Amino acid sequence: MELVVRIGEREERVVVERRGDGGHFSVRIGSVEHLVESAAVGTALRSLLVGGRQHEVAVYADGDGHYRVTANGEIQSVEVLDPLARLAQQGAGRDAAGGPQRVTAYMPGRVVSVLVAEGDEVQPGQGVVVLEAMKMQNEIQSERAGTVGRVFVHPGQAVDGGDPLFELA
């Protein structure tokens, strides 16, 4: 299972795979693999053996992929997203802060179609780029009204995570 995990300013691609029947997992954070055995302690706690090192953590699920994790007396907020949801968030202009907003492809994929041209006015909810990733086609919509600036991609183009797709002014 591929995930995007955010903690503080940090954002990582995480791949979780179950190993065998028990609570054994391989969890890759970026390029580093952790072998983890996870077991529930009652209903509130989890014992994580990470390469043999014991950690007792509590995980509270606040819904929509938001979690609070308490470990070592510290509470940390973690957001877990499906990569496509991450992509969608960007397309939806979540990162908008005024000025032209550059929307990037979070994960590698292939551009299926470009639905607008430079200089087009777009309305909220209007599709801009269709990207295929993880065997799904995903329409990147504009969350707000605006003018499409530069379009960096064309149909059939393969993109890497972080590649710019288009600008929205």
Added chain:
Amino acid sequence: MPARPIRKVLIANRGEIAVRVLRALREMGIRGAVVYSDPDRLSLPVLLADEAYRIGPAPSRESYLRGDELVRLAREIGADAIHPGYGFLSENEKFAALCRDAGVTFIGPRPEAIAAMGSKVECRRRMIDAGVPVVPGGRDPLPDLEATKAFARQIGYPVMIKAAAGGGGKGMRMVPGEADLAAAFRAARSEAQASFGDDAVYLEKYIENPRHVEIQVLGDLYGKVVSLNERECSIQRRHQKVIEEAPSPVVTSELRRRMGEAAVRAASAVGYSNAGTCEFLLAPDGEFYFLEMNTRLQVEHPITEQVTGVDLVLAQLRVAMGEPLGPELEGIEPRGHAIEFRLYAEDPYQKFQPSPGRIRFLRWPQGPGVRVDGGVYEGGEVTVHYDPMLAKLIFWGSDRAHALRRAARGMEELRVEGIRTTQPLYKALLADPDFLAGRFDIGWLDRRLAAGDLRPGKAAGSAADDDLAVLAAAIEHYERSHRRAAAPIAHGARRAVWRATGRSEGLRRG
């Protein structure tokens, strides 16, 4: 045969102290009855008591502070005595008198002793008469600068000039030496005039960076009072004690003897009986000054019990039954070292906001040298109505370093989930060089907190801690997704995170 046998005690309190008293009662074969307010129906003392009676709704004044109702209940259920615990009615001389008038033994001092210690003016006069050192100075207004100068010389610098009509820091001036006196005197007077319409000021010695050191005393009904030595209570937040230890890291046995004698004189001066505590300021130069007497059992009494071997609640009951204090209580030297942490349901990193809620998981520290006096249990609810103290974690060791190591170990064992507690602050303190060395005074913790110090041990945002949180959240997410996938139909309650799903439906391939 005790002069006044006690067979049943009504505890006019709640939380951990009600549990503490119940334990002593059970050890003595005395029946224990408690009262509870509505939100406390399932509190730990109710579950552990022999008898429990509803006293009223949540607000204290309609429940735990209803003195007349408590006395009436005691008579109705045949309780010979009332134990007031600390807080609530414990230092209310009217309540003590109400008990006496109703023929119910108040487990504490006589109402007259409570009243004498409760009045600041009366208390100060009596202490001076008894030769107990008080902060030098005088309440009498100073007529002019010359008189002020003479008096300041007499008590020694630094001094504090205070408005006689004052309060809230207005008209208060600290004066480091005589060169600054004239200006401070004029400024304090004009400020007092402006603030209170009265320019009268008086002088007090200013005690710089004092420690809070208190002496536990025990008195019987026949005039005998003994000292059970000191407790160091300088770790305070906004004048509330947070951590206490015994003995004090800075009190020598000679100073212990002198402070003990002063405390015994103070208690004797008001005809004190039962357990009580004389609080002192201890200056860096070793001089100490009486502050006030707490005429009740203290929250921090367990550390004295750990280093003296005296069970103070048992002793309270014996005194109340008319037993004289035995010679074994005299001249006890502390054995080893004990330190107590008050575990509060507060978030130490969010301005100590209370954190009520259900305790989803609770594991107390255990093992050698550990004592937990708690008032809560796993699955129980911490409400907003009362003091947020959950428990006192007390660690004993053969010396201070040993006790601190045990405390650090115990704090690792402790786990409370569902609510936030002050545990991470204590972990940080147990790694702090000044705390570990005993280098602090009553303002130390507030200064450190104001500076943003004492954050959780591992620097927030450290890669290793972040990785652990990422692993935990990712695995939790994985398991939740797979549980959902296995369920026949997902509930519609899940809010869609998709903002760009236009074409994804139905286009899924292979």
